[in-house]
Amino acid sequence: MSLRPGSAVTLHYRLECGGQEVVNTFDAGPETFTLGVGELEPRLEMLLLGLNVGDHMTYELGPGEAFGPHDPDLIHTLPRGDFVANLAPDAELAVDGGVDFTLPTARP
Numbered sequence: 001m002s003l004r005p006g007s008a009v010t011l012h013y014r015l016e017c018g019g020q021e022v023v024n025t026f027d028a029g030p031e032t033f034t035l036g037v038g039e040l041e042p043r044l045e046m047l048l049l050g051l052n053v054g055d056h057m058t059y060e061l062g063p064g065e066a067f068g069p070h071d072p073d074l075i076h077t078l079p080r081g082d083f084v085a086n087l088a089p090d091a092e093l094a095v096d097g098g099v100d101f102t103l104p105t106a107r108p
Helices: 042-048 063-067
Strands: 008-011 014-017 020-024 031-034
Touching (some): 042 063
Antiparallel strands (some): 008 031
16 A cells, blocks of 8 residues: 555654754654644655555655755744753753754643
């Protein structure tokens, strides 16, 4: 059966940005998504459409191919105090590093 919008797909994936691994499900276990409902970035969904159960694929995408062109308007600078209180005590901050945090407007 080929994957199409509405199909549930369970897969392993790894995302890397700037040489740093951002996500890797190979150690923790696969994730399940429903295609066509906005759970995946549409460009990534397009790669899965038409695949069959049991297919094994590897895609290497440039940043623009995976998530669109760089948009400097999406980069925001925050004062450290706006989020540092919610960081894990052992969190390491570094220039050009990433930090996960929940925005005050985020819904659970």
